[in-house]
Amino acid sequence: MTLPPDATTPDQDENEPREECGVFGVWAPGEDVAKLTYYGLYALQHRGQEAAGIAVADGSQVLVFKDLGLVSQVFDEQTLAAMPGHVAVGHCRYSTTGSTTWENAQPIFRTTAVGTGLALGHNGNLVNTAELSARARELGLISGRLAGNLGATSDSDVMTALLAHAAADKSIEQAAMELLPTLRGAFCLTFMDEQTLYAARDPWGIRPLCLGRLDRGWVVASETAALDIVGASFVREIEPGELLAIDADGVRSMRFANPEPKGCVFEFVYLARPDSTISGRSVHATRVDIGRRLAKEHPVEADLVIPVPESGTPAAVGYAQGSGVPYGQGLMKNAYVGRTFIQPSQTIRQLGIRLKLNPLREVIRGKRLIVVDDSIVRGNTQRALIRMLREAGALEIHVRIASPPVKWPCFYGIDFASRAELIANGAGPDGIEGDSLDEMVEGVRRSIGADSLGYISIDSMIAATEQPRTRLCAACFDGEYPIGLPTEAAIGKNLLEGMLNGASQTELLADNANASALSRP
Numbered sequence: 001m002t003l004p005p006d007a008t009t010p011d012q013d014e015n016e017p018r019e020e021c022g023v024f025g026v027w028a029p030g031e032d033v034a035k036l037t038y039y040g041l042y043a044l045q046h047r048g049q050e051a052a053g054i055a056v057a058d059g060s061q062v063l064v065f066k067d068l069g070l071v072s073q074v075f076d077e078q079t080l081a082a083m084p085g086h087v088a089v090g091h092c093r094y095s096t097t098g099s100t101t102w103e104n105a106q107p108i109f110r111t112t113a114v115g116t117g118l119a120l121g122h123n124g125n126l127v128n129t130a131e132l133s134a135r136a137r138e139l140g141l142i143s144g145r146l147a148g149n150l151g152a153t154s155d156s157d158v159m160t161a162l163l164a165h166a167a168a169d170k171s172i173e174q175a176a177m178e179l180l181p182t183l184r185g186a187f188c189l190t191f192m193d194e195q196t197l198y199a200a201r202d203p204w205g206i207r208p209l210c211l212g213r214l215d216r217g218w219v220v221a222s223e224t225a226a227l228d229i230v231g232a233s234f235v236r237e238i239e240p241g242e243l244l245a246i247d248a249d250g251v252r253s254m255r256f257a258n259p260e261p262k263g264c265v266f267e268f269v270y271l272a273r274p275d276s277t278i279s280g281r282s283v284h285a286t287r288v289d290i291g292r293r294l295a296k297e298h299p300v301e302a303d304l305v306i307p308v309p310e311s312g313t314p315a316a317v318g319y320a321q322g323s324g325v326p327y328g329q330g331l332m333k334n335a336y337v338g339r340t341f342i343q344p345s346q347t348i349r350q351l352g353i354r355l356k357l358n359p360l361r362e363v364i365r366g367k368r369l370i371v372v373d374d375s376i377v378r379g380n381t382q383r384a385l386i387r388m389l390r391e392a393g394a395l396e397i398h399v400r401i402a403s404p405p406v407k408w409p410c411f412y413g414i415d416f417a418s419r420a421e422l423i424a425n426g427a428g429p430d431g432i433e434g435d436s437l438d439e440m441v442e443g444v445r446r447s448i449g450a451d452s453l454g455y456i457s458i459d460s461m462i463a464a465t466e467q468p469r470t471r472l473c474a475a476c477f478d479g480e481y482p483i484g485l486p487t488e489a490a491i492g493k494n495l496l497e498g499m500l501n502g503a504s505q506t507e508l509l510a511d512n513a514n515a516s517a518l519s520r521p
Contacts (some may be wrong), residue, residue: 211251291372
């Protein structure tokens with residue numbers, strides 16, 4: 001069913017950047033590791049709402065429970081009570097490779113040739129999946145029809161299959177040290193066998209991953225907010241190119257690659273929780289600072305600054321501070337609208353953004369508004385929001401965006417729209433084009449119906465993170481991809497499904513081998 005341009009659904013708002021995944025792991029004898037993992041995933045729920053899973057080991061076996069849905073929908077007290085152990089890994093998923101199926105939910109489980117269990121959770125996205133899949137097929141690890149022993153079609157499953165195979169004549173630790181250098185792309189991993197917790201981060205450090213200390217154990221998590229919720233103290237970030245092994249002998253650190261840090265700047269802008277810390281910098285403080293800088297770059301006379309909740313709130317606070325225009329709450333968000341498996345009727349679909357946001361008419365009537373949002377992807381959400389605010393009596397609407405124009409897709413774990421669908425790329429719903437930045441911005445302004453539009457500059461956004469530009473990936477804004485990409489035929493969310501539908505593995509690999517690393521797709 002095709003939705004009207006201003007329609008969104010509670011279960012799939014395609015007008016916003018989609019999160020990627022959250023991973024969590026704990027080694028803590030004597031603790032209820034299943035419940036600790038549940039709460040850790042609960043803190044990371046914003047990173048993925050399609051599926052959730054937990055694997056637990058008690059020294060003799062690995063038990064995995066996973067399903068489609070939110071963490072609170074998948075697990076209950078009875079399920080968690082039936083998962084005793086001393087080590088666990090957990091995962092909440094948004095699909096960036098592979099469809100939304102039970103088989104693709106994580107942790108992925110495999111049995112090694114020596115009969116031990118292996119469970120793995122992955123945050124990120126590999127760019128050499130075609131090559132890895134070919135290797136797994138040659139080794140007989142995945143069938144010709146389905147990529148995975150249970151029909152999984154994700155880079156995570158291929159990775160787990162290769163790791164389990166390599167552990168046939170060596171330890172998991174040794175197998176990981178051999179496999180990890182062959183992976184290209186973004187990966188933060190938590191994995192385990194019956195005794196040991198492992199964690200690894202790609203050499204570029206695209207996605208965040210940190211280590212925490214419990215009274216009787218250790219925790220690894222995608223964000224520091226997950227450490228806070230389980231009462232763990234932050235120790236340090238896991239370094240790019242580092243593998244950790246945690247067992248009764250303590251924490252062992254190994255380097256499988258030289259670090260080339262390129263952390264995702266969009267984690268600061270939108271993806272991470274505001275109460276998390278990345279590279280020593282508070283995400284909330286970064287977003288407030290972006291708002292202040294945005295006010296200096298794009299001032300306008302107005303009566304009230306309002307955020308698009310919740311992701312636009314810190315930047316709106318900063319904009320009000322920087323501009324002197326009062327801050328107010330002009331939009332109320334329904335806190336209970338999240339992912340649902342009840343499909344809305346067409347009538348409900350047409351309500352669009354009203355399912356999530358409702359204007360406070362007495363606050364905005366007769367006012368000149370500055371509306372602060374985190375990003376514009378397709379523009380549909382902003383277009384519907386502006387229409388709603390005008391109907392509620394706003395005199396003027398000046399939109400300010402706390403990130404630069406999104407012009408390029410992400411291949412490292414964020415499921416943005418395709419390049420052809422990005423409104424700032426000259427191909428949005430109104431065919432916006434322009435030879436200059438000003439012309440593009442004017443085209444987007446007309447498309448969404450705002451009285452004015454201003455984006456933060458890349459330089460100001462990066463300055464707010466307090467990180468060197470050389471240590472950040474901003475490819476979705478500037479097209480400079482730090483990890484070389486294969487040809488279009490050998491990349492994409494549904495790559496492995498495409499292989500099942502008759503795509504030639506040989507052709508894919510030939511294209512991949514002949515392709516040079518791209519700086520711009």
